[in-house]
Amino acid sequence: MARLRIIYESGEPERVIEFNPADAPFSHDGQPGSILDVMLANHVHLEHACGGNCACTTCHVVVKSGMDKLSESEEAEDDLLDKAPGLTPTSRLGCQAVVESDDAEIVIVIPRFTINQVSEQH
Amino acid sequence: MSEPSNSGKSAPAQRATCIATIERIFNHNAETRSLFLRLTGAIDFNFVPGQFISLELPLANESIVRPYSIASSPEDGQPLEICLNLVPGGVGSHYLFGLHVGDSVSFTGPFGRFTLDRSPELETIFIADTTAIAPIRPMIRRALADREHPPVRLHHAAQIADGLLYRSEFEVAAANDPRFSFEPALLGSNAESSAAGAFLLDQVNRRYVAGDDDRKRQFYVCGVGKMVFELRDLLRSAGYERRAVQYERW
Numbered sequence: 001m002a003r004l005r006i007i008y009e010s011g012e013p014e015r016v017i018e019f020n021p022a023d024a025p026f027s028h029d030g031q032p033g034s035i036l037d038v039m040l041a042n043h044v045h046l047e048h049a050c051g052g053n054c055a056c057t058t059c060h061v062v063v064k065s066g067m068d069k070l071s072e073s074e075e076a077e078d079d080l081l082d083k084a085p086g087l088t089p090t091s092r093l094g095c096q097a098v099v100e101s102d103d104a105e106i107v108i109v110i111p112r113f114t115i116n117q118v119s120e121q122h
Numbered sequence: 123m124s125e126p127s128n129s130g131k132s133a134p135a136q137r138a139t140c141i142a143t144i145e146r147i148f149n150h151n152a153e154t155r156s157l158f159l160r161l162t163g164a165i166d167f168n169f170v171p172g173q174f175i176s177l178e179l180p181l182a183n184e185s186i187v188r189p190y191s192i193a194s195s196p197e198d199g200q201p202l203e204i205c206l207n208l209v210p211g212g213v214g215s216h217y218l219f220g221l222h223v224g225d226s227v228s229f230t231g232p233f234g235r236f237t238l239d240r241s242p243e244l245e246t247i248f249i250a251d252t253t254a255i256a257p258i259r260p261m262i263r264r265a266l267a268d269r270e271h272p273p274v275r276l277h278h279a280a281q282i283a284d285g286l287l288y289r290s291e292f293e294v295a296a297a298n299d300p301r302f303s304f305e306p307a308l309l310g311s312n313a314e315s316s317a318a319g320a321f322l323l324d325q326v327n328r329r330y331v332a333g334d335d336d337r338k339r340q341f342y343v344c345g346v347g348k349m350v351f352e353l354r355d356l357l358r359s360a361g362y363e364r365r366a367v368q369y370e371r372w
Contacts, residue, residue: 028186029186029187048187049174049176049187049189049230049231049233050174050176050189050233050234051176051186051187051188051189051214053189053371053372054371055174055189055234055236055370055371055372056174056189056233056234056235057235058233075351075354076351076369076371079364079369080235083235
């Protein structure tokens with residue numbers, strides 16, 4: 001089983017989800033098996049204003065560990081992340097980062113700005 | 123099943139939700155319509171041309187979030203116009219097509235960074251297929267607002283005549299503005315759904331890649347499917363600056 005640990009920069013209680021990547025898709029939005037897909041299926045909220053279509057950055061997460069167990073980012077994701085506030089070297093879009101290994105131990109942080117940002121201003 | 127609404131136990135502070143009433147419905151064709159939304163209450167709703175709103179749709183067992191580009195301009199004020207297709211098997215679009223004038227919808231936003239908020243400084247090419255014209259429309263209005271704007275061109279492709287949304291509006295704009303040219307392409311109802319993308323790809327290649335060595339242009343591409351990425355790759359690999367090729371794929 002893979003494991004996704006979610007830490008909130010805001011101080012909200014962290015969450016841990018165990019799942020089998022081979023069972024993807026788990027819900028209806030984001031790439032099948034993506035961080036967003038896993039979280040939604042387990043009733044853990046992650047903003048995804050564009051419906052998980054890689055058209056905004058509201059599902060921006062920072063990967064603390066397990067980056068090598070995630071799918072590589074593609075140009076569309078990188079182009080969007082370039083415009084995201086609070087970008088870090090391990091930033092990913094939750095809708096695009098797919099957990100690829102069944103023994104993955106992924107730790108992500110939901111940045112405060114991802115949670116509280118009122119809207120994406122130009 | 124999941125509940126991607128505001129009810130998640132771990133969900134911290136949420137975005138403000140807007141409530142709007144459907145004031146008018148306009149059917150562009152059998153499968154495409156515009157909804158005109160007037161916000162409830164004295165809300166000052168600001169957005170930039172190209173942005174979208176995220177509708178929260180209460181389906182039978184869950185809520186889902188679906189984005190819709192704003193097809194009207196900030197200068198228009200309210201009602202906001204969103205434009206949508208009836209997607210086969212698409213629960214969101216079927217829900218919205220079932221709504222009537224007077225019904226309410228809730229949404230968050232605006233969102234999106236595929237935007238143009240001022241008249242451009244470079245020759246600007248807009249490329250869209252079918253309903254992907256929605257975010258482009260207010261961008262073009264903004265681009266043309268300054269009468270001294272550089273050349274602006276719109277390539278819009280669709281299979282059927284009614285799929286060339288806002289055609290008469292663009293034709294009038296082109297007739298009145300020598301720096302704006304509008305090039306609609308009608309591919310025919312028998313064309314495959316991917317035909318618009320293939321046509322635009324070929325046209326862009328001939329005009330802006332093979333056609334000359336000028337690389338001082340910027341592009342705004344919006345569409346459905348891989349065509350958008352193919353256009354991006356074509357233009358960037360041809361020498362256009364990465365940031366000069368903006369795109370949004372649905």
